[in-house]
Amino acid sequence: MHRRDFIKLGAAIGVASALPLWSRAVFAAERPSLLIPPLLTADANNQILLNVQAGKTAFAGKMATTWGYNGNLLGPAIRLQQWKQTTVKIQNNLAEETTVHWHGLEVPGDVDGGPQGVIKPGDSRTVTFTPTQRAATCWFHPHQHGKTGRQVAMGLAGLVLIDDEDSLKMMLPKQWGIDDIPVIMQDKKFTPAGEIDYQLDIMSAAVGWFGDTLLTNGTPYPQHAPPRGWLRLRLLNGCNARSLTLAASDKRSLYVVASDGGFLPQPVEVNELPMLMGERFEVLVDVRDGKPFDLITLPVTQMGMAIAPFDKAVPVLRVQPVGVPGSGTLPDSLVSMPALPSLDGLTERKLQLSMDPMLDMMGMQALMKKYGKQAMGGMMDHGGMMDHGGMNMDHGAMDNMHHGGGAFDFHNANRINGKAFDMDVPMFAAAKGQYERWVISGEGDMMLHPFHIHGTQFRILRENGQAPAAHRSGWKDTVRVEGGISEVLVKFDHEASKEQAYMAHCHLLEHEDTGMMLGFTV
Numbered sequence: 001m002h003r004r005d006f007i008k009l010g011a012a013i014g015v016a017s018a019l020p021l022w023s024r025a026v027f028a029a030e031r032p033s034l035l036i037p038p039l040l041t042a043d044a045n046n047q048i049l050l051n052v053q054a055g056k057t058a059f060a061g062k063m064a065t066t067w068g069y070n071g072n073l074l075g076p077a078i079r080l081q082q083w084k085q086t087t088v089k090i091q092n093n094l095a096e097e098t099t100v101h102w103h104g105l106e107v108p109g110d111v112d113g114g115p116q117g118v119i120k121p122g123d124s125r126t127v128t129f130t131p132t133q134r135a136a137t138c139w140f141h142p143h144q145h146g147k148t149g150r151q152v153a154m155g156l157a158g159l160v161l162i163d164d165e166d167s168l169k170m171m172l173p174k175q176w177g178i179d180d181i182p183v184i185m186q187d188k189k190f191t192p193a194g195e196i197d198y199q200l201d202i203m204s205a206a207v208g209w210f211g212d213t214l215l216t217n218g219t220p221y222p223q224h225a226p227p228r229g230w231l232r233l234r235l236l237n238g239c240n241a242r243s244l245t246l247a248a249s250d251k252r253s254l255y256v257v258a259s260d261g262g263f264l265p266q267p268v269e270v271n272e273l274p275m276l277m278g279e280r281f282e283v284l285v286d287v288r289d290g291k292p293f294d295l296i297t298l299p300v301t302q303m304g305m306a307i308a309p310f311d312k313a314v315p316v317l318r319v320q321p322v323g324v325p326g327s328g329t330l331p332d333s334l335v336s337m338p339a340l341p342s343l344d345g346l347t348e349r350k351l352q353l354s355m356d357p358m359l360d361m362m363g364m365q366a367l368m369k370k371y372g373k374q375a376m377g378g379m380m381d382h383g384g385m386m387d388h389g390g391m392n393m394d395h396g397a398m399d400n401m402h403h404g405g406g407a408f409d410f411h412n413a414n415r416i417n418g419k420a421f422d423m424d425v426p427m428f429a430a431a432k433g434q435y436e437r438w439v440i441s442g443e444g445d446m447m448l449h450p451f452h453i454h455g456t457q458f459r460i461l462r463e464n465g466q467a468p469a470a471h472r473s474g475w476k477d478t479v480r481v482e483g484g485i486s487e488v489l490v491k492f493d494h495e496a497s498k499e500q501a502y503m504a505h506c507h508l509l510e511h512e513d514t515g516m517m518l519g520f521t522v
Contacts, residue, residue, distance in 0.1 A: 031223035031318050034216065036177035037159065037184075040076035042086050048078060050100065052119075052156065053093045057218065062194025067094065067154040069140075073218045075158025077182060078140070080131045082164040087128040092119040097144055098151060103278065104138030104260055104457070104477050105131065105160065109496025109522065112454055114503045115145035115423055132493070133457060134262035134335070134475065135167030137234045137280045145423060146200075146411065149209055149240050149509035153198045155218070157184065157238050166335050172257065172284070173232040173328030180232045180328075181224060183295070185275075185316060187211035187242050203370070205410040205514045206355070206363020207304040207447070208241020214297070214310075216317050223318035228290050229326015231319065232257075233283045237275040240509040243302050243448060246273045246316065248285065249294035255330055258282035261457030261475025263334040268471040272298065276450035278478050278507040281471070284330050287321040294318055302448050303377040304367055311374065337474060340459060340489065347436045349428065353449050353481060353506065353516060356413035360447075412515045414506070420515030426501045427518040435491045437461070442481040449481040449511065454502040455494060455522065461487040478507055492522040 042048050055072025056063045069075030080086055090100050097120055101113035111117075111127035119125045138160040142151035159182055173179035189211035191197045198209060216222055237244050248254065248271075255267040260280050273281060295317040299306055367375045412420035417427070430436055440451050442464075457475040460468040464484035479486045496502040498521055505517030 031221060032219050034181065034222040034224040034317060035219055037074060037077045037182060037217065039079050039176055040070070041079045046084070046086055048086060048088045050075070050088060050090045051093055052090065052098055052100070057155070059188075059190060059194060059213070059220075062190070064190065064195050065154075066196070067151065067156050069156065069158050073155040074184065075140070075156070077159040077161055079161045079163065082131050082133070082135070082162060085128060085130040087126060089124055089126045090119060091124040092121055095121050096147075097121065098156070099143045100140055101143035101454075102138065102140050102160065103452070104136060104280070105129070106133045106455060106457060106493060107131075108494040109455065109500040109502050112496070112500070112502060113140075114143050114454060114501065114519075116500050118144070131162050133162065135164040136162050136260070136262040136457075136475070137236070137258065137282055138162065138260075139236055139238070139280065143503070145421070146513050149200060149204075149513050150198050152238070152509060153188070153196060153209060153240055157186075159184070159234065159236065166263070170331060170334070171329045172331070173230050173326065175327070179226050179229060179326050180234070181226070182217065182234045182236070183317060184217050184236045184238050185244060185297070186215050186238045188213050188215055200510060200513060202359065202362045202408075202410055203366035204241075204510045205413060206359050207367055208508045208510045210240070210242050210304055212307070212309065214314050214316065221315045221318065223320055225320050225322045226287055227324040227326035228288050228321045230328045230330055231285045231287050231326075232328065233285065233295070235273075235275065235281045235283060237277050237279050239277050241277060242305050243277065243300050243450070244275045245298040245300055246275060247271060247296055247298055249296050249313075249315070250291070252285065252293065255284040256281055256471040257284055257334060259472060259474045260477045264471065264474045265335060265337045266333045267330060270471060273471075274300075276448075276478055276480055276507070277509070278450060278452055285319070286330070287319060288326070290321045290323070292318065292320040301377045303364075303446075304371075304375055306377050307371050307375050340461075341435055343437060343461075343489070347431070347434065349436060349438045351438060351440045351504070351518075352417050353440065353442050353445060353451070354415050354418065355445055355447060355511075355516075356410075356415075358408060359410050359413040362408070410514055414511045414514045414516035416516060416518045419518075421505075421517040421519070423519065425519070426498055426521045429521045430490075430492050432492055432495060432522050435489055438488050438490055439485060440479065440481050440488070441485045442483050443485060446483050448508065449516070450478050450507040451481050451486065451504070452478045452507040453488070453490060453504045455492050455496060456490050458488040458490040461489055494522065496520070496522045
């Protein structure tokens with residue numbers, strides 16, 4: 001046994017023995033333990049191997065086919081160092097094509113892993129890049145065009161942790177799996193036989209694929225036993241289509257220290273933390289009082305997402321501190337944030353997100369038929385009418401619409417600037433190293449669109465018509481667009497060719513898969 005493993009084992013035994021005998025038995029029986037993804041670092045040759053593979057995972061006593069990286073479900077947390085070149089060899093052992101996109105990493109287009117970076121079944125792809133950006137919690141997942149939603153639903157997702165000089169000096173909690181823990185949240189639904197029940201159809205193309213079971217690191221409502229001190233949660237909303245609003249069950253404060261692209265200037269105290277699909281936040285929670293509590297997600301108004309059990313608070317993670325004192329602290333200040341540059345004379349790009357009115361109506365009709373009015377998430381007005389895209393339709397009119405699905409091509413029904421995604425035709429070329437102002441509009445559409453841009457970490461100027469909240473004013477790669485206009489300040493420090501263009505798209509994965517995406521070059 002390596003010395004470090006012996007020390008870890010000794011610490012784990014020490015933590016367990018700090019509990020009284022009766023509570024150890026209760027603790028062991030009460031909830032499954034939070035699964036911690038292994039930390040994967042480069043070998044002596046600065047290489048990392050990722051195997052994309054199928055396996056089996058048990059949910060509610062039934063075995064399901066699942067996909068994972070280097071395992072049956074999800075993947076490892078890859079640890080990278082700023083300025084240190086890394087080579088990743090990706091071996092595709094699935095029976096279908098896939099890609100691996102480095103979500104949040106500022107890397108050139110030819111290694112970004114968008115829909116052009118296809119790895120055929122049985123083949124491998126090797127990418128080499130040097131992280132130049134600040135310390136951050138990013139992630140990796142498939143970006144296979146038309147199949148991203150299904151491949152993520154099957155289990156393909158993993159974290160990327162970037163360290164830099166600032167992060168290594170901070171006195172934040174840093175013991176992986178003890179006081180520094182990943183919290184990957186995903187909802188799933190299963191067939192009666194226990195298999196993952198994924199469909200891309202009229203309803204999911206309109207409102208997204210959502211489930212009735214919340215998993216945390218692949219397990220329903222697990223528990224974690226941190227030392228009594230400060231607990232660092234690396235939160236990822238890895239759902240296909242579900243936004244989340246996180247809180248502590250006893251209303252204790254959450255201190256946000258980092259967003260998608262790295263640390264904030266100082267911690268921001270919140271009691272509720274809304275998270276869009278694909279977003280990450282790092283949060284510190286004070287557990288020095290030793291009292292157990294749940295991390296929960298509160299009901300949201302998003303269409304389709306208020307169906308039981310999500311019409312009430314749903315537990316994400318049980319936190320049961322143990323008697324060992326913690327070592328990390330919550331600093332008063334974190335990193336310096338550069339002031340926003342002048343916006344005068346910048347290239348401005350306008351992106352209009354839209355959904356085919358036919359898809360909207362058919363999707364909402366299917367949703368209400370299956371789940372009732374409450375599924376509309378408050379989108380129904382008092383008269384039982386829906387007004388969408390300038391169209392007023394009552395139920396009778398909707399029932400009379402053709403909705404056979406055969407004649408209507410929902411695979412290209414979601415659009416940006418009136419066009420569904422075309423892999424061969426980039427929409428524009430951005431200039432390397434130059435700030436641009438992107439104006440992203442969801443006006444005329446009531447759906448939630450978390451908009452993600454590859455190859456950059458941007459600053460939000462306006463989010464859905466409002467100034468960004470303090471914890472959303474740092475480095476971001478995803479912005480909220482929901483019936484209003486959002487503006488972001490972007491800059492691309494790497495190149496992306498026509499053959500390996502960057503993507504900008506809605507991160508509600510079924511919207512992305514059905515056309516709400518564009519390619520662009522740098």
